Amino acid sequence: MTLNVRTFDAALGAEVRDVDLSNPPDDETFAAIEEAYNEHSVLLFREQSIDEVQHLAFSRRFGDLEVHVLDQYLHPEHPEILIVSNVMDGDRHVGIYDAGRYWHTDLSYMAVPSRGSLLYAIEVPHDEDGKPLGDTLFASTSAAYDALSDSMKSRIADLKAEFSLANRHAKLIADGDANAELEDRHHDRAPPAVHKIVRTHPITGRKSIYVNEGQTARILDLPEDEARDLLEKLCTHCTKPEFVYRHKWRPGDLLMWDNIPTQHLAICDYALPQRRYLHRTTLRGTPPQ
Numbered sequence: 001m002t003l004n005v006r007t008f009d010a011a012l013g014a015e016v017r018d019v020d021l022s023n024p025p026d027d028e029t030f031a032a033i034e035e036a037y038n039e040h041s042v043l044l045f046r047e048q049s050i051d052e053v054q055h056l057a058f059s060r061r062f063g064d065l066e067v068h069v070l071d072q073y074l075h076p077e078h079p080e081i082l083i084v085s086n087v088m089d090g091d092r093h094v095g096i097y098d099a100g101r102y103w104h105t106d107l108s109y110m111a112v113p114s115r116g117s118l119l120y121a122i123e124v125p126h127d128e129d130g131k132p133l134g135d136t137l138f139a140s141t142s143a144a145y146d147a148l149s150d151s152m153k154s155r156i157a158d159l160k161a162e163f164s165l166a167n168r169h170a171k172l173i174a175d176g177d178a179n180a181e182l183e184d185r186h187h188d189r190a191p192p193a194v195h196k197i198v199r200t201h202p203i204t205g206r207k208s209i210y211v212n213e214g215q216t217a218r219i220l221d222l223p224e225d226e227a228r229d230l231l232e233k234l235c236t237h238c239t240k241p242e243f244v245y246r247h248k249w250r251p252g253d254l255l256m257w258d259n260i261p262t263q264h265l266a267i268c269d270y271a272l273p274q275r276r277y278l279h280r281t282t283l284r285g286t287p288p289q
Contacts, residue, residue, distance in 0.1 A: 003032035005040075010245035012140040012262065013042035021048050021058050021254060030061055037062075037116075038203050041262050042138050042245060045254040050120065052078045052279065055254075059118050059281040066107070066114055066282040069165065070096065075279065084119065085277040086270070095277070100266040102214030103139070103239055105259050106282060109163040109215045111193045115285040118256040124249045125274035133270040136247045137239075141208040142261035144238040145198070148209075156197045156209075161231070164192040164217040192217065197234070200289045201260050208261040209238050210288065238263060259285070 004017040014036060019025060025033060037043050050058070056078060059065055065080040073095045075081035085095030107114040125133040145153070197219065199210035211219070213235045219227040247255060257264065270276060 011143040011243045013245040014040040015044040041258045043256050047252045048254045064284040066284045082280045103265045104212045104214035105263045109165040113285050115283040116258045119280045121249050121253040121278050123275045123277035125270035125276045135267045137265045138245045139239045140243045141238050142206045143243045145207050145209045159197045161219045162217045163215050195288050212263045
């Protein structure tokens, strides 16, 4: 079939139109969606109206789902759904409230990072003029890799880096977030992991730069100053404007992204009583190559 896909004017991303995810796509339509996902890395479905069961069913067609390590933010009836929200229940946040303040790739700190994420917007904050807030930026780390000089590609070809959930939370604490302390069970479930800096996509074969600001703690086997400078240079390169798509949320958006050739950043330009509430499923990945 011919899927109605509108490519974004950016290094990645496309909108899929005329698909109602409350009705399971037939096999032919789903195959076209999956092909578009592999090609564009970020897919947008606007004006959806789906419940948790429908969200889970669509997500599972791409593969097995993960239960997020930050279990205090899981949906009480559907643990495969992570709540992303600034909404409070008494003195408790019901979801991940900072929404990804630093550039990151979901679960890159795990030994087997996730393949992708599907985020469904239920409530979107807006200003007094109705302008949506809480945009999300996505960067194509495969386009960023392609743009590297041959000498830089050669320099990083065999290097590895350490990734850590604790690194992200240490940054949050340093920025004044007193609620960012990790509990012992989180440390136990997510010890530091080591991955190659250059990652090859298992389906497309494209190479990408696999480091990020939020979760990459350090590059290994280099002098400390050189490792720090290289990490900063790579992170800055990946997020240059020419590699970035900025998504402006609307209620009913389902946005899915491939965590292998992308990283993303949530813009936290809102605060209660401006409410943000979304549901996210996470696709289980394979060991990085």
